[in-house]
Amino acid sequence: MKKTDYRDMWVYIEHDGKKIHPVSLELCSEARKLCEASGDALAAVIVNDLPQEELDKVLEAGVEKLIFVSGEGYETFSVDAYTHLFTELCKKYMPSAVFVGGTIAGRDFAPRFACRLLTGCTSDATQLIYNEKTGDIEFVEPAVGGKMMAVITVPELRPQVGTIRPGTFKYQPSGRREHEIIRERIGFPVDQIRTKVLSFTAEDLDDSLNIADAEVIVCVGSGIKGADALPRYRKLASLLNGKVGCTRPVFDRGILPFKLVIGQSGVVVKPKLYLAFGVSGAVNHVTGITDSDKVVAVNKDPDAAIFHYCDYGIVGDMDEICDLMIGHLEAKKTEDAS
């Protein structure tokens, strides 16, 4: 088989039966752009079924094929059944690319079916480019601690499989197109599923840990002296109706939890205002903030890389600047109240 024998780009639509995981819609929008460049059709793969209003969101992303798969073994996610499903489906339809959200489930089954198809799987790309000359997708991502950008391709094999982290791209409805509906039945013997769901307990949601959709983020970097310095940053975030986030070393030092880490291995954020205190501006971090409307950076080092990525840069001590901002906001609040 030649790689040109493989056609269409697929997005796996992850859902819980009621709602689609946002990453799947984000991937549909990004894959749409690749399809425009390559001439491929965009297909969405849906296991079981979805309410019409959710299907409409998929169609609004410009999907031209809906591939519904049903069969025994898919009542709950299992890596065995999903690996089998995608292996069989890809063998039958030979897609050129398959994009899967970099969720816990996606990261589990995508490399496995890629392996069974003897092809490559790339994880955590922050950019996808279609190379017209080679016909390959270039998966671009920071490497060597963010010092360089790696371009990963699957130059000979197909399909090109990629897992992409939630929030990396934006869902941008591009309008409905004519679409074909394909229904497939691929069962997987339930007794061959090696994992069993014994019980399900929803995680207690602490809203302060959900920063993906925060409009204002006060990010503390490794410049922070320790956990004792946190209250002033929390206060600033609260005065701005925002949330606190951090860089990875702040998590490594045990100051803040992993859910607050922003960047390549953490959360991708899109706030209106992003305030970075004592953050050096490593690529691994900055890839998580590129969609911020306004970035304000505070660093004592005038040569810090973060100053290349910000709209406003302040050279100074992070605690002192934070206190000045708090004082200013409190004075403004009092003024507005009187």
Ligand SMILES: Cc1cc2nc3c(=O)[nH]c(=O)nc-3n(C[C@H](O)[C@H](O)[C@H](O)COP(=O)(O)OP(=O)(O)OC[C@H]3O[C@@H](n4cnc5c(N)ncnc54)[C@H](O)[C@@H]3O)c2cc1C
């Ligand atoms: C595969 C991989 C994935 C990664 N993923 C992530 C990720 O998702 N998110 C992430 O954040 N990192 C990630 N990293 C780590 C990343 O490469 C950097 O090491 C990290 O972002 C640096 O964090 P920092 O800016 O807080 O610390 P540093 O680089 O140590 O910078 C601290 C900054 O604080 C300034 N400073 C110190 N004291 C003060 C003061 N009193 N006032 C003002 N400024 C001060 C310093 O001048 C310095 O610029 C990843 C690394 C790898 C290899």
